Amino acid sequence: MLELKNVSFQVEEDGSNIEIIRDISLVIPDNKLVVITGPNGGGKSTLARLIAGIEKPTSGQILLDGEDITEMSITDRARKGIGFAFQQPVRFKGIQVLDLIRLATGKNNLSTAQACDYLSAVGLCAREYIDRELNSSLSGGELKRIEIATVLAKASRLSVFDEPEAGIDLWSFGNLIQVFEGMQKTINGSSILIISHQERILNIADDVIILKDGRLAAHGKRQEILPELLDSASATMPCRQNGVSKGDGQEC
Amino acid sequence: MLKLDEIQKRLLSEVAGLHEVPEGAYNIRSDSESAGRASTANIDIIPREDGKGLTVKVKSGTKNESVHIPVVMTKSGLKEVVYNDFYIGEDADIIIVAGCGIDNCGPKDSEHDGIHRFYLEKGAKVKYVEKHYGSGSGTGKRILNPGTEVYLKENSSMEMEMVQIKGVDDTNRTTTAELDKGAKLVVRERLMTHGDQKATSNYVVSLNGEGASADLVSRSVAKNTSYQKFDAKLVGNAACSGHTECDSIIMDEGKILAVPALEANDVDAALVHEAAIGKIAGDQIIKLMTLGLTEQEAEEQIINGFLK
Numbered sequence: 001m002l003e004l005k006n007v008s009f010q011v012e013e014d015g016s017n018i019e020i021i022r023d024i025s026l027v028i029p030d031n032k033l034v035v036i037t038g039p040n041g042g043g044k045s046t047l048a049r050l051i052a053g054i055e056k057p058t059s060g061q062i063l064l065d066g067e068d069i070t071e072m073s074i075t076d077r078a079r080k081g082i083g084f085a086f087q088q089p090v091r092f093k094g095i096q097v098l099d100l101i102r103l104a105t106g107k108n109n110l111s112t113a114q115a116c117d118y119l120s121a122v123g124l125c126a127r128e129y130i131d132r133e134l135n136s137s138l139s140g141g142e143l144k145r146i147e148i149a150t151v152l153a154k155a156s157r158l159s160v161f162d163e164p165e166a167g168i169d170l171w172s173f174g175n176l177i178q179v180f181e182g183m184q185k186t187i188n189g190s191s192i193l194i195i196s197h198q199e200r201i202l203n204i205a206d207d208v209i210i211l212k213d214g215r216l217a218a219h220g221k222r223q224e225i226l227p228e229l230l231d232s233a234s235a236t237m238p239c240r241q242n243g244v245s246k247g248d249g250q251e252c
Numbered sequence: 253m254l255k256l257d258e259i260q261k262r263l264l265s266e267v268a269g270l271h272e273v274p275e276g277a278y279n280i281r282s283d284s285e286s287a288g289r290a291s292t293a294n295i296d297i298i299p300r301e302d303g304k305g306l307t308v309k310v311k312s313g314t315k316n317e318s319v320h321i322p323v324v325m326t327k328s329g330l331k332e333v334v335y336n337d338f339y340i341g342e343d344a345d346i347i348i349v350a351g352c353g354i355d356n357c358g359p360k361d362s363e364h365d366g367i368h369r370f371y372l373e374k375g376a377k378v379k380y381v382e383k384h385y386g387s388g389s390g391t392g393k394r395i396l397n398p399g400t401e402v403y404l405k406e407n408s409s410m411e412m413e414m415v416q417i418k419g420v421d422d423t424n425r426t427t428t429a430e431l432d433k434g435a436k437l438v439v440r441e442r443l444m445t446h447g448d449q450k451a452t453s454n455y456v457v458s459l460n461g462e463g464a465s466a467d468l469v470s471r472s473v474a475k476n477t478s479y480q481k482f483d484a485k486l487v488g489n490a491a492c493s494g495h496t497e498c499d500s501i502i503m504d505e506g507k508i509l510a511v512p513a514l515e516a517n518d519v520d521a522a523l524v525h526e527a528a529i530g531k532i533a534g535d536q537i538i539k540l541m542t543l544g545l546t547e548q549e550a551e552e553q554i555i556n557g558f559l560k
Binding site for chain 2: 052054073074075078079082083084086089090092093094095096099100103104106150154
């Protein structure tokens with residue numbers, strides 16, 4: 001269980017403090033799939049980075065299974081069971097897909113066949129990708145799926161995905177949703193936190209959180225939050241309704 | 253036969269991957285003397301009369317054979333210049349494994365300057381592997397100054413893999429190549445410097461014949477206060493193609509100078525150079541940390557991958 005208590009995050013810009021996250025308190029229970037949504041610039045990605053430890057809150061506490069992890073490094077949080085899938089995956093010259101999956105599982109001796117299973121789960125023909133370098137020869141979409149495969153391989157208690165659908169237009173949403181469902185089944189007591197705009201991902205959430213201007217605008221069961229959200233969204237963003245992302249998939 | 257102590261054996265394993273006497277033709281030079289030599293029916297290794305090197309002759313049509321000529325030095329203060337000439341017959345296809353390991357535990361500098369000249373006849377094919385390695389706790393420097401000359405006749409090809417990852421204090425590498433019609437040169441250089449080491453690498457590759465091609469790629473990492481210079485010049489004198497790439501990671505207070513140069517003397521010469529120097533991207537470290545690696549482990553993985 002992850003708990004945020006009065007978490008705030010400020011950055012300094014041109015001499016003045018800007019509040020990105022404002023006094024957020026929430027709980028991500030075990031065995032739940034929670035989706036954070038809301039307008040651009042509302043603080044969603046920052047919140048995910050605060051949970052992974054990439055940013056540290058200006059004030060407030062973050063607790064994992066009751067333990068205060070607010071001051072813990074990214075590494076320690078990862079070892080405690082937090083996984084994080086980047087919105088824009090990183091490229092590495094020379095490091096191969098197999099290397100990264102082995103690092104994710106923490107098993108140097110992970111067999112190629114076992115590693116291939118993770119790639120197959122994200123819809124990549126494993127044999128073609130396992131020896132590939134994570135360099136510019138891979139497309140953004142391919143990298144994105146490999147990123148998801150590494151988080152899958154890490155098998156964390158809490159896996160955080162920052163816009164997992166962005167850039168994977170060609171891969172069906174059905175597969176992505178299967179990945180999340182599979183994770184919940186295979187990793188005992190695990191919870192998943194997804195930042196997304198996509199209605200089809202919102203549709204599989206247990207709980208939905210809406211972030212707006214750095215504040216918690218709403219938090220509750222999907223059945224309660226979603227109808228209201230879709231009513232207000234349909235007026236401004238029709239693409240959300242048919243679940244298709246435009247262009248590079250960054251935003252509707 | 254071979255009499256090597258444990259340090260010499262370790263150096264041999266580092267530079268040539270050898271644990272035993274290699275198969276095929278070989279010459280093992282240890283502290284300026286030959287510690288073992290063998291020729292084969294197709295490959296003749298002849299010592300120079302002055303004792304300063306070898307002449308290696310490979311018969312035409314020789315296939316799937318190898319030549320190992322590693323050098324190990326364990327005496328502090330030893331300085332030597334060695335000349336090795338390789339004559340590769342038409343359509344031969346062989347592997348040459350060279351390399352030098354220096355262990356210097358003393359106060360004096362140890363230096364090995366290996367001058368290698370390769371003469372490839374028509375259609376010959378050589379894969380050349382050269383590793384440099386230094387160890388030892390002495391204050392004396394470990395110095396390696398390899399000089400390589402490559403002469404490629406029509407449709408011959410040479411692939412050179414040059415690696416220096418650890419422990420060599422001072423290196424000045426000079427490589428020149430002359431390519432005839434249809435000849436092909438591929439160079440893969442990997443270099444890591446640390447401490448206050450200095451490494452310079454100079455290439456001049458002349459593409460003289462129609463259809464000649466060269467591909468020169470250097471990947472390097474400069475740590476601590478070390479200094480590297482990569483100076484690569486491609487000269488296109490015919491309808492040819494050439495590519496050079498220098499890709500470096502800079503760390504701590506390291507310094508890197510990349511000087512790629514292209515000279516086209518023919519309207520159909522197609523020459524390209526790329527050079528990039530930068531530190532390890534913060535996102536790369538963060539990604540590996542989210543997988544549970546420490547910052548230092550993440551850095552090591554990134555460098556190992558980069559130099560793989």
